[in-house]
Amino acid sequence: MQYRKILDMHTHTDNSYDGNHSTMYMCECAARAGLRGIAFTDHVEIDIFEKGEFNRWARQSYFEIMKARAAFMGKLLIFAGVELGEATYDIPVAEKLLNTLRYDFVIGSIHNLPGEEDFCFLDVDNTSDEELHEIMREYFEEERKLAEWGKVDTIGHLTYPLRYICGEHKRKIDLRDFSSEIEAVLKAIIHSGIALEINTSGLFQKLQSTMPTEDVISLYRHMGGELITIGSDSHYGEHLGRGIRAGMELAERCGFHELTIFENREPILIPME
Ligand SMILES: [Zn+2]
């Protein structure tokens, strides 16, 4: 199916420490590529909020989104989002931020275990299979807590550690070994009334699949999940919208007919067309 309406609900500007392009430039690229809408979701890592100066990052990101929204009025739908990392590791800090800035959309992500560094720094080659298993188990446990907390709108890139463990380092992880943990995460997502993200960035990395994979998204549907957000996790203007069509096809194969966007923190279901 040829989709006409492409909305990218996960993108980063240079107001993310790993971003590259300004908010305005990203909007120009999105408009040029014919995207219908875009959510800017720059990083705010709650567990290192002070150290990482995320108060400043968050305000700058928000301010520039507002400016871009005014400039692109009528040309591009622009949602003020944030990718909130490790929110449950310091809930008062997370809640304060969410009460201060009026976001449209909040992605909840886990990039590291408590007190540890991002999974991208994991010394996978010197980690045993048993240790990797334990890391994954703890990771799903943290995702479950995040979903149970429920004050985010979608759970971002579930299975993120696999990007490094399986993608970069070519180790094998069988997700069937974690079926009860994954079911617990999905159950918490459904119970909290939040969404699950199909993150398409992995399609263009060594992982070669979405995060999470089709099996997990299909299971979510079978368990009664209804809300799916789709995002490219682009860090460059030229990558905006990448994989969104594939993400919609995947969602349809799993039995979804609508995708979800968020405005003023409220879900809006729109038909995939
Ligand atoms: Zn992330």
Ligand SMILES: [Zn+2]
């Ligand atoms: Zn991201």
